[in-house]
Amino acid sequence: MSAAEETAGETLGFATRQIHAGAELGDRHHARATPIYLTAGFVFDDFEQANDRFAQPDDGYSYTRVGNPTNAAVERRIADLEGGSGALLLGSGQAAVATAVLALAASGDHIVSAASIYEGSRELFRDNFARLGIESSFVADANDPAQWEAAIRPETRALFAESIPNPKNDVLDIAAVAAVARRHGIPLLIDNTLATPYLLRPLEHGADIVIHSASKFLAGHGTVLGGVIVDGGRFDWGAEPDRFPHLARDPRADGRTFVERAGRAAFLSYARSVIAMRQGPVPSPFNAFFILQGIETLSLRVQRHSESALRIAQWLEAHPAIESVDYSGLASSPHRALAERYLPLGQGSVFSFTLRGGLPAARTLVDSVRLFTRMTHLGDVRSLVLHPGTTTHVNRSEEDRLAAGIGPGLLRISIGLEDVDDLIADLDRALSAVAAAELLERAGIR
Numbered sequence: 001m002s003a004a005e006e007t008a009g010e011t012l013g014f015a016t017r018q019i020h021a022g023a024e025l026g027d028r029h030h031a032r033a034t035p036i037y038l039t040a041g042f043v044f045d046d047f048e049q050a051n052d053r054f055a056q057p058d059d060g061y062s063y064t065r066v067g068n069p070t071n072a073a074v075e076r077r078i079a080d081l082e083g084g085s086g087a088l089l090l091g092s093g094q095a096a097v098a099t100a101v102l103a104l105a106a107s108g109d110h111i112v113s114a115a116s117i118y119e120g121s122r123e124l125f126r127d128n129f130a131r132l133g134i135e136s137s138f139v140a141d142a143n144d145p146a147q148w149e150a151a152i153r154p155e156t157r158a159l160f161a162e163s164i165p166n167p168k169n170d171v172l173d174i175a176a177v178a179a180v181a182r183r184h185g186i187p188l189l190i191d192n193t194l195a196t197p198y199l200l201r202p203l204e205h206g207a208d209i210v211i212h213s214a215s216k217f218l219a220g221h222g223t224v225l226g227g228v229i230v231d232g233g234r235f236d237w238g239a240e241p242d243r244f245p246h247l248a249r250d251p252r253a254d255g256r257t258f259v260e261r262a263g264r265a266a267f268l269s270y271a272r273s274v275i276a277m278r279q280g281p282v283p284s285p286f287n288a289f290f291i292l293q294g295i296e297t298l299s300l301r302v303q304r305h306s307e308s309a310l311r312i313a314q315w316l317e318a319h320p321a322i323e324s325v326d327y328s329g330l331a332s333s334p335h336r337a338l339a340e341r342y343l344p345l346g347q348g349s350v351f352s353f354t355l356r357g358g359l360p361a362a363r364t365l366v367d368s369v370r371l372f373t374r375m376t377h378l379g380d381v382r383s384l385v386l387h388p389g390t391t392t393h394v395n396r397s398e399e400d401r402l403a404a405g406i407g408p409g410l411l412r413i414s415i416g417l418e419d420v421d422d423l424i425a426d427l428d429r430a431l432s433a434v435a436a437a438e439l440l441e442r443a444g445i446r
């Protein structure tokens with residue numbers, strides 16, 4: 001029995017659920033924490049049970065690629081925190097995005113995505129999926145429903161966007177995009193990595209499926225990778241059988257379709273038992289354990305991350321070397337009204353700012369920080385700094401980068417959990433180094 005079942009019927013707060021929801025308490029030694037079930041396979045009691053496990057894989061464990069109790073505890077907990085009906089844990093965020101889309105679209109199908117998304121997802125759509133015959137269109141302004149409308153085709157099988165796209169800390173108007181999705185009978189997938197379910201739960205605003213890179217805030221400590229797909233459990237996969245024939249039209253070996261077998265859970269069941277099981281991007285139960293450990297302090301960490309990020313954004317905005325700061329918690333942000341509606345508890349800790357001194361200033365700052373780590377990751381306990389133009393977005397054309405708002409002086413930071421005054425002192429020292437370098441440059445000394 002899980003802790004969630006023990007307290008079924010009670011309405012529990014987020015902090016309580018992040019510690020108790022979905023915990024695995026079935027261990028015969030009564031371990032309180034969810035144990036790491038580090039085992040490839042699970043014993044069949046007898047001939048009959050072996051047959052049952054293969055015929056009804058959801059009824060018990062057989063092999064860790066198909067399911068594992070530690071991984072399942074993480075799935076139940078994240079599904080609970082997001083308000084979903086179920087979840088599937090995968091080996092990385094990229095595996096989660098890939099598995100979700102491949103469980104919806106096949107060759108000849110089409111997806112529409114916001115243009116401003118994680119580079120790894122964008123290239124997955126543009127390059128890998130294109131080779132498989134799944135085409136993608138990208139919407140330049142994700143908050144303009146007319147652009148989504150215009151991009152949708154008869155063969156569109158999913159709309160995809162991020163609740164807080166990095167690096168610029170924009171805020172997506174989820175309800176506006178969800179309305180378009182609903183009108184066309186297409187599911188809306190939201191990558192909620194940067195917001196976390198503590199700050200924002202996309203299913204409450206009309207999204208159908210939520211995706212996370214658990215490598216970021218959920219695990220939280222910059223150690224393990226993981227990804228998760230959460231199903232809202234509301235989308236009617238059988239409404240138009242020809243739209244999702246693999247779920248609603250074509251019978252499986254037992255003569256039934258996935259919709260007949262699983263109803264509203266048809267998508268998640270297919271993602272688990274056909275895509276993930278065959279393609280194999282499953283997480284180690286060892287990593288799942290660390291994700292579960294991280295989630296138990298999620299609300300506390302994200303509160304502190306957001307408070308420190310707001311203070312640093314305000315401090316940067318007042319600094320003469322800074323041209324602009326992209327943080328939706330600032331009064332000056334064009335996303336302020338959306339942030340008040342969607343992110344009242346905090347606006348996250350990943351944002352960007354632009355130095356007046358352009359690329360040379362960005363280079364000096366990155367090379368001068370001591371406490372901030374030069375690293376490509378987000379949601380770590382440590383504060384991180386990166387120059388997107390020469391790293392994550394280096395393979396895009398200059399024109400493309402500028403269209404995405406990524407100028408040569410733009411830096412992305414992810415604020416960690418250090419003392420905020422120490423972080424400000426580190427940035428202050430690095431900005432003094434920028435000023436000194438500019439003085440020398442002007443005097444012709446360098």
Ligand SMILES: *Cc1c(COP(=O)(O)O)cnc(C)c1O
Pocket residue numbers: 092093094095118120121162191193194212213214215216225226227378
């Ligand atoms: C990091 C990230 C991913 C990819 O996740 P991995 O765990 O690194 O594979 C996807 N989406 C967003 C928004 C991310 O930040």
